[in-house]
Amino acid sequence: MNLLALSWKNITAKPLSTLMSLILFALGVGMVSLLLLLNKQLEDKFEKNLAKINLVVGAKGSPMQLILSSIYHIDFPTGNISLKEANFVKKNPLVRKTIPLAMGDSYKFFRIIGTNHDYPTLYETELSEGKLWEKDFEVTLGAKVAKDLGLKLGDQFVSAHGFGEAIMQHEQHKFVVAGILKPSKTVIDQLILTNIASIWKSHDHGANDDHNHEGHDHEEGHDHDHDHAHDKKDTPQAEDLDKEITSLLVFFRNPIAAIQLPRLINDKTDMQAAAPAFEISRLNEMMGVGQRALRALALVIILVSGFSVFISLFNSLRERRYELAIMRVMGGSRGKLFALVILEGLIIAVLGFVLGILLSHGAMEVLAYYMQESYQYEFTGKTFMKEEWWLLVGSLLVGLVAAVLPAIQASMTDISKTLSGN
Amino acid sequence: MLKTKDISHTYKGQQPIRFNDIHCQPDTHWLVLGNSGCGKTTLLHMIAGLLKPTTGNVEIAGTNISALPSNQLDHFRGQKIGVVFQKPHFVRSLNVEANLMLAQYLAGIKKDKKRIESILSSLNLGHKLKSMPNELSQGEQQRVAIARAVINGPKLILADEPTSALDDENSREVINLLETQASAQQATLLIVTHDQRLKDHFPNRIQL
Numbered sequence: 296m297n298l299l300a301l302s303w304k305n306i307t308a309k310p311l312s313t314l315m316s317l318i319l320f321a322l323g324v325g326m327v328s329l330l331l332l333l334n335k336q337l338e339d340k341f342e343k344n345l346a347k348i349n350l351v352v353g354a355k356g357s358p359m360q361l362i363l364s365s366i367y368h369i370d371f372p373t374g375n376i377s378l379k380e381a382n383f384v385k386k387n388p389l390v391r392k393t394i395p396l397a398m399g400d401s402y403k404f405f406r407i408i409g410t411n412h413d414y415p416t417l418y419e420t421e422l423s424e425g426k427l428w429e430k431d432f433e434v435t436l437g438a439k440v441a442k443d444l445g446l447k448l449g450d451q452f453v454s455a456h457g458f459g460e461a462i463m464q465h466e467q468h469k470f471v472v473a474g475i476l477k478p479s480k481t482v483i484d485q486l487i488l489t490n491i492a493s494i495w496k497s498h499d500h501g502a503n504d505d506h507n508h509e510g511h512d513h514e515e516g517h518d519h520d521h522d523h524a525h526d527k528k529d530t531p532q533a534e535d536l537d538k539e540i541t542s543l544l545v546f547f548r549n550p551i552a553a554i555q556l557p558r559l560i561n562d563k564t565d566m567q568a569a570a571p572a573f574e575i576s577r578l579n580e581m582m583g584v585g586q587r588a589l590r591a592l593a594l595v596i597i598l599v600s601g602f603s604v605f606i607s608l609f610n611s612l613r614e615r616r617y618e619l620a621i622m623r624v625m626g627g628s629r630g631k632l633f634a635l636v637i638l639e640g641l642i643i644a645v646l647g648f649v650l651g652i653l654l655s656h657g658a659m660e661v662l663a664y665y666m667q668e669s670y671q672y673e674f675t676g677k678t679f680m681k682e683e684w685w686l687l688v689g690s691l692l693v694g695l696v697a698a699v700l701p702a703i704q705a706s707m708t709d710i711s712k713t714l715s716g717n
Numbered sequence: 718m719l720k721t722k723d724i725s726h727t728y729k730g731q732q733p734i735r736f737n738d739i740h741c742q743p744d745t746h747w748l749v750l751g752n753s754g755c756g757k758t759t760l761l762h763m764i765a766g767l768l769k770p771t772t773g774n775v776e777i778a779g780t781n782i783s784a785l786p787s788n789q790l791d792h793f794r795g796q797k798i799g800v801v802f803q804k805p806h807f808v809r810s811l812n813v814e815a816n817l818m819l820a821q822y823l824a825g826i827k828k829d830k831k832r833i834e835s836i837l838s839s840l841n842l843g844h845k846l847k848s849m850p851n852e853l854s855q856g857e858q859q860r861v862a863i864a865r866a867v868i869n870g871p872k873l874i875l876a877d878e879p880t881s882a883l884d885d886e887n888s889r890e891v892i893n894l895l896e897t898q899a900s901a902q903q904a905t906l907l908i909v910t911h912d913q914r915l916k917d918h919f920p921n922r923i924q925l
Contacts, residue, residue: 296818296828301808308810617806624767625865626795626824628788711768714802715758 298631302638305611312607313643319600320647324690325654326593330586331682332659336674341367341575344482346417349553351569352376352384352560353542358569359578365396365542366571368406368482371458372398375539376566384543384560389552394544397494400454402470405440407454407487409494409540417544418481424448425474427488431496434470434489438478439673446472454497468497484673495538601693604643608636608701619705620713633706640698641691648690652683718743718905719764719873724773724783726759733771736760739923743872746896746906748915751925757909760925761877764907765800766790778872795824799866799904801895803878805858807850813837813861814846817868824869836864840894856887860894867898874899876908880915888914 306313344367353361354374363370385393394417397409408414412427415435425448428435436446446452451469470489478484545568547553553570560568612619619632659676666674719741727733734756741747751757762768764775766782774783778797782790807816817833837843840860845853853861859879866874876895880888892908892915899906908915916922 296811296815296822301811301819304808304810304815615809618808621806622808622819622823623791624765624794624800625820626791628791630788631823711762714767714806715762 298635298638302635302642305615305635306639306642309607309611312610316600316603316607316643317647317650319596319603320643320690320693321650321654323593323595323597323600324648324651324686325658326596326651327590328652328655328683328686329658330590330593331680331686332655332676332678333662333674334586335680335682336678338579340482343480344418345571345575346481347546348417348544348571349547350545350556351542351571352381352545352566353569355565355567358567359574361542361567361569362571362574364398365544366482368408368486372541373567375541376543378538378540380564380566381540381543383564384545384556384566387552387556387559389548389556390545391548392546395491395540396542396544397491397540399541400456400494400497401458402452402454402487403444404458405437405444405485405487406458407434407470407489407494409489409491411490414544415476415483415488418479418483420476420479420481420483423475423477425472428473428490428493431490431493432468432470433473433493434487435474435476436472437484437486437488438476439484440487441472441475446475448472448475468493480673491540597689597693600647601697604640604694604697605701608639608698609704612636612701612705616708616713619708620710623708623710624714629706632708633702636702636705637695637698640694640702642694644690644694644697645687647694648687651690652686718745718778719907720776721764722773722776724760724763724770724775726756726763726768727771734759736763736925737923739764741905741907741921743905744900744903745921746899746919747908747921747923748919749907749909749923749925750911750913750916751909752911755925757911757925758877761800761875761907761909764873765798765875766794792825795820796826796869797872799869799871799874801859801862801866801874801876801879803881805850805862807858807861809850812847812849813842813853816850816861817865820865820868826869832868833864836868837861839898840864856883856890859883859887859891863891863894863898867902867904870902870904872902872904874904874906876906876910878910878912879908880910880912885914888912892918 348366351361351365353365353372354376356373360370361373364372381393381395384390392413394410394413396414398406400407415427422435423438425435440446450472453469470487470493476483545556547556557568557570560566622632623629656676659674661676663674663676719739721736721739723738725733725735736756749757749760759768763770764777766775766785770783774781776782777793780793782793785793808819811819814830814833817836818828818830821828834843834846837846840863842857842860842864845857845861850858850861863879866876874895879891879895883891895906895908908919
C-alpha cells in the first residue's frame with residue numbers, strides 16, 4: 296500500500312465520474328494530436344514535393360490549380376500550352392533549366408506523365424529494377440504504382456483518357472513497363488512516367504476518329520493534332536512546335552528571375568506563371584483558419600476536461616472528508632494528503648493523454664486510408680512526433696492545476712472538527 | 718506515560734474549557750466519564766494531538782507533543798497513539814486488509830501481512846480480510862477500528878465513546894477486546910465515555 300496504489304483505488308472506486316473526465320481529456324488531447332499529425336504530414340509532403348521548383352508555367356487559369364496539378368498531381372490541369380511558347384520561356388537567359396510535363400491520361404487512377412529524365416532526377420529517385428523509359432510507350436513506374444497494381448517488368452497496359460474511371464481507353468497503343476523506381480516518399484511514387492511523344496501518340500487516333508470527350512474531365516487541346524505525323528523523339532523538337540504540353544517546371548538562374556520572369560510571362564504570353572512557394576503559403580493560410588478554429592475547440596475541450604477533473608475531485612473530497620481525517624490520525628501528514636489528491640489528478644491526466652494519443656493515431660490510420668484513395672497520397676498514424684511530448688507536459692499541467700485546489704483543501708482538513716462533527 | 722499539565726482549549730467566541738491534570742502509568746486502563754458537552758472529545762483530541770491546547774501541554778512517553786511541529790506530530794501519532802472513534806470511518810475504496818496496510822504505511826512502519834492476519838484473527842475477524850468496510854456490521858466495523866488502532870503497537874490507546882452505538886453484548890465485547898489488546902502491548906488505555914454501563918468495569922476513573 297502506498298500513495299500511488301491508494302489514489303488508483305480511489306479513482307477506480309468511482310468509475311463513472313472517472314470515465315467522464317477521461318473521455319473529455321482523451322477527446323481534447325486526441326483532437327490536438329490529430330491536427331498536429333495531419334498538419335505535419337501535409338507540410339512534409341508539400342515541402343518535399345516542392346523540390347526547389349521556382350516557377351510553374353502553364354495555361355491561364357487558377358495559379359493554385361496549376362501548382363496543385365503540376366507539382367502535387369492532385370487537381371486537374373488548367374489546360375495546355377504550345378511548345379512554341381514553352382520554348383520562349385526555356386530560352387530566356389534567366390532560366391537555368393526547364394522540365395516539360397504532358398498529362399491527361401491515367402491507368403487505374405494513376406496518372407501517366409510525359410516528361411524527360413530530368414524529372415526523376417529532380418526527386419533523386421533511383422531505379423529498383425529495369426531502366427528509365429527510352430522508346431515511345433515505354434514507361435517507368437513509381438514504387439507505389441508497381442506495388443498497388445502488381446505490375447512487373449515487361450507487363451503491358453492500355454491507358455485511359457482522363458484521370459478518373461476508365462470511360463474511354465486508348466486501345467491502339469499499349470504501354471510497356473520498362474522500369475520500376477525505388478520508393479522516394481515523394482509524389483513520383485504514384486506516377487507513371489513516359490516520354491512526351493507517347494502521350495501525343497496515344498491521342499493520335501487518326502482524323503476519322505470521331506470520339507467525343509464530353510462528359511469526362513480532361514483539359515482541352517490534347518486531341519487537336521490528330522493528323523500530325525511525328526518522328527520518334529524523346530524530347531520535343533522544332534518540328535513539334537505546334538504540339539502542346541501541359542506545363543513547364545522552371546528553375547531560375549538567379550534570384551532576379553523571381554521578379555522579372557512571372558511578370559514577363561503573365562503579360563506577354565497566353566500562359567501564366569505561378570510561384571509554388573507563394574501558392575502553398577496561400578493554401579496554408581486558407582486552411583489555417585479552419586485549423587486554428589479546430590485547435591481552439593480542442594483546447595477548450597481540454598480546459599473543460601480539466602474543470603471536470605476539478606469538480607469530480609472536489610465532490611469526492613466532501614464524501615471523503617472522514618477518511619482524509621482518519622488518514623491524518625493514522626500518521627499521514629498534510630503533505631501526504633496533498634500528494635494523494637494531486638496524484639489522482641495526474642493519473643487521470645496521464646490516462647486521458649494515452650487514450651487521446653491512441654484515439655488520434657487510430658483516427659489518422661483510418662483517415663490515411665481514405666485520403667490515399669482520394670489523393671493518392673500516403674499518410675500514416677504510426678508515427679510519433681516530439682510535439683506529442685509537449686502535449687503530455689500540457690496534459691500533466693492541466694491535471695496538476697485541476698488538482699491543486701482540492702489538494703490544498705484536503706491537506707487543510709481540520710481533523711478534530713471533522714471527527715467530532717460526526 | 719501520559720501527563721497533561723494545565724491544559725485548556727478555547728473555541729472561537731466561547732468560554733475556555735479547562736481540564737484537571739491527568740497522570741497515567743504504562744499498562745493502566747482509565748475511564749474518563751462525563752456528560753455530553755463537558756469537553757470529553759476536546760480532551761481526547763488534545764491528548765491525541767489532533768487539537769492544539771490553547772494553554773498547557775501534553776506529554777506522552779516523555780515527549781511534549783504540544784510542542785511538536787505538525788509533520789513530526791503526525792509521525793509520532795501514527796507510531797505511538799492508536800485512536801478508536803465512536804463511529805468507525807475507513808477508506809471506502811480499500812478492503813479491510815488494505816485499510817490496515819494503509820495504517821502501517823502512513824505510520825512509516827514496514828508492511829507486515831502476518832501481523833495484520835494475527836490481529837484480525839485475535840479479534841475474530843480473520844475471515845473478513847478481503848471484505849469491504851461497508852459490508853461489515855456495526856460491531857464488526859468497530860472491531861476492525863480496534864485492529865487498526867493497535868496494529869502499529871502504540872503506547873497509548875484512546876477510545877472516544879467506542880460503545881455508545883452498540884448494544885450491551887457488542888459493547889461488552891468491544892471493551893473486553895480493547896482491554897485485552899492494550900494489555901497485550903502493555904499500552905495505556907484511556908476510554909472517554911458517558912456510557913454508564915462501563916462504570917463498574919474500571920477501577921481507574923476520571924470524572925469531568
